[in-house]
Amino acid sequence: MLSYATLFASGLICIALALNAWRLIVGPTTPDRIIAVDTMYINSIALIILLGLYQGTTSYYESALLIALLGFVSTAAFCKYLLRGDIIE
Amino acid sequence: MTNILEIVVSFLLVLGAIIMLIGSIGLAKLPDYFTRLHAPTKASTLGVGCILIASMVYFSFDLGRLNLKEFLITMFLFITAPIAAHMLAKAGLQYKVKLKEDTYNKDLSAKAYLHKAPDED
Amino acid sequence: MSKKSKFVWFPTPYHSLLLWLVWQILHEFSRGHMVLGAVFAIVIPWIVAPLSEKEPVAKNPLKVLLYLLRLVQDIIVSNFEVAKRVLQSNRHLKPAFIAVPITISEPLPLTIFTSSVSLTPGTCSVELSDDKQWLYVHVLHLEDEQKLIAQIKQRYEAPIKEIFQC
Numbered sequence: 001m002l003s004y005a006t007l008f009a010s011g012l013i014c015i016a017l018a019l020n021a022w023r024l025i026v027g028p029t030t031p032d033r034i035i036a037v038d039t040m041y042i043n044s045i046a047l048i049i050l051l052g053l054y055q056g057t058t059s060y061y062e063s064a065l066l067i068a069l070l071g072f073v074s075t076a077a078f079c080k081y082l083l084r085g086d087i088i089e
Numbered sequence: 090m091t092n093i094l095e096i097v098v099s100f101l102l103v104l105g106a107i108i109m110l111i112g113s114i115g116l117a118k119l120p121d122y123f124t125r126l127h128a129p130t131k132a133s134t135l136g137v138g139c140i141l142i143a144s145m146v147y148f149s150f151d152l153g154r155l156n157l158k159e160f161l162i163t164m165f166l167f168i169t170a171p172i173a174a175h176m177l178a179k180a181g182l183q184y185k186v187k188l189k190e191d192t193y194n195k196d197l198s199a200k201a202y203l204h205k206a207p208d209e210d
Numbered sequence: 211m212s213k214k215s216k217f218v219w220f221p222t223p224y225h226s227l228l229l230w231l232v233w234q235i236l237h238e239f240s241r242g243h244m245v246l247g248a249v250f251a252i253v254i255p256w257i258v259a260p261l262s263e264k265e266p267v268a269k270n271p272l273k274v275l276l277y278l279l280r281l282v283q284d285i286i287v288s289n290f291e292v293a294k295r296v297l298q299s300n301r302h303l304k305p306a307f308i309a310v311p312i313t314i315s316e317p318l319p320l321t322i323f324t325s326s327v328s329l330t331p332g333t334c335s336v337e338l339s340d341d342k343q344w345l346y347v348h349v350l351h352l353e354d355e356q357k358l359i360a361q362i363k364q365r366y367e368a369p370i371k372e373i374f375q376c
Contacts, residue, residue, distance in 0.1 A: 001095050001096075001099055002095045002098060002099055002147075004099075005098070005099030005100075005102050005103055006102060008103060008106070009102045009103055009105070009106035009140070010106075012103075012106035012107060012109070012110045013106055013109060013110070015110060015113075016106075016109050016110045016112070016113035016114075017113075019113040019114060019116065019117040020113055020116060020117075020129075022117060023116050023117055023125075029122065029184060029186055030184065031122060031177060031180050031181045031184050031186060032122060032125065032186075034177060034180065035116065035125060035126060035129060035130070035177060036116065038129070038130065038173060038177070039112065039113060039116055039129035039130075039133055042109075042129075042133040042134065042137050042166070043109060043113070043133065043137075045137055045141075045162065045166075046105065046106070046109060046136065046137045046140045046141075049140055049141060049144045049159070050102070050140065052144065053098075053102070053143075053144055053147060056151070058148055058152075058156070058158070061158050061159065064159075064162055065158075065161070065162055065165075068162050068165055068166060068169075069165070072165075072169040072172075072173060075173045075176070075177070076172075076173065076176055078180075079173075079176035079177055079179065079180040080176075082180040082183060082184060083176075083179060083180055083183050108289065108293065111293045111296055111297065112296075114296060114297070115292075115296035118296070118300070119296070119300065119303075120300050120303070121305070123305065123334070123336075123348045124303065124305050124350055126334055126348070127292060127331060127332065127334055127348075127350045128292065128296050128331075130328075130334075131285075131289065131292070131328075131329065131330075131331040132289060132292060132293065132296075132331065134329075135285060135286070135289050154238070155239070156238075157235045158235060158236065160235070161232065161235055161236070167329070168325075170328075170329065171324070171325035171326075171328035171329050171335075172325070174328050174334055175324065175328060175334075175335060175336075178334060178335070178336040178337070178348065179336070179337060182336065182337065188305075189303075189305055191304070192305050192306060192307065193304060193305070193306030193307070193352055193355075194306055194307040194308060194309075197307035197308070197309055197346060198307055198336075198346075200309075200339075200346070201307070201336050201337040201339075201346035202337070204337065204338070204339055204340040205339055205340070206309075206339045206341065206343060206344050207309040207339075207344060
């Protein structure tokens with residue numbers, strides 16, 4: 001039952017990722033694309049955790065943590081770039 | 090015991106995935122930038138929280154010891170999500186994105202961009 | 211630098227405890243890491259504490275816990291409301307900007323307040339006015355402006371002011 005639930009949840013999250021990719025391509029403005037990337041990294045964290053559950057191993061945890069950390073930093077950097085035209089002031 | 094555990098974990102997984110899907114649907118279909126900001130930054134945070142807690146519960150019983158690692162990611166996401174949302178909103182104001190036609194109090198966005206009080210000229 | 215202060219073992223006790231706990235969670239509560247985590251939890255605040263500014267401290271931990279519980283409850287309840295709005299047609303949506311008058315001025319309580327407003331879906335804090343008297347909030351679906359402002363002030367601002375006593 002758990003493996004079916006994992007597969008079903010992975011399917012839903014793949015659809016969510018496809019929707020995000022659509023928003024990333026269509027735009028229409030740069031901030032919209034940043035939101036799309038931001039949502040995409042959150043979705044990919046969930047996908048990695050689901051892969052770990054499906055295979056019964058905890059070793060994917062570190063990659064999920066790294067994506068969470070770097071995703072936030074990259075969102076902040078993109079926004080700073082839009083706000084000031086410069087990343088490091 | 091394992092049956093109840095499986096049911097609880099499966100329920101949390103599916104619930105989390107559905108919430109995240111709704112967040113992404115919101116990102117795809119809502120009409121303007123600021124409304125699009127709402128759905129993904131929060132719905133996705135709660136959804137990923139559900140999935141991480143499911144994983145935490147499952148591995149705690151599976152390995153037979155307390156496993157709180159996923160809780161750290163959940164906490165981190167809950168702390169950073171509003172900050173990311175705030176920065177995205179500021180970037181949107183700076184970029185002067187188009188607002189939905191019938192947005193109430195549309196002129197407040199110009200005041201917010203200039204950091205002024207609403208009654209100030 | 212100018213003022214020579216007395217040596218303190220734990221300049222920031224809550225941060226030390228948090229640091230130790232996070233280290234334990236990352237390393238699964240083994241005995242060696244308990245000692246190593248304790249060393250880090252004691253030494254790092256010595257280095258970092260002089261760099262940070264003095265922030266108001268919560269006087270009553272019980273109230274903080276109650277506030278967090280209420281916040282989690284609000285997040286869950288209002289997430290379902292936003293989900294309902296997302297799945298409905300766009301035509302029924304009434305997005306709005308509102309200006310909320312605020313009376314908090316210290317940085318840390320203000321950050322917690324704006325984050326709480328952002329985390330509860332349906333509202334998203336956008337910008338502060340320069341004199342820190344007004345918070346601009348974007349609302350996904352506005353029913354009643356005055357009611358929403360009163361709700362934000364009563365549910366989030368009042369408890370934070372009570373916790374930090376500012």
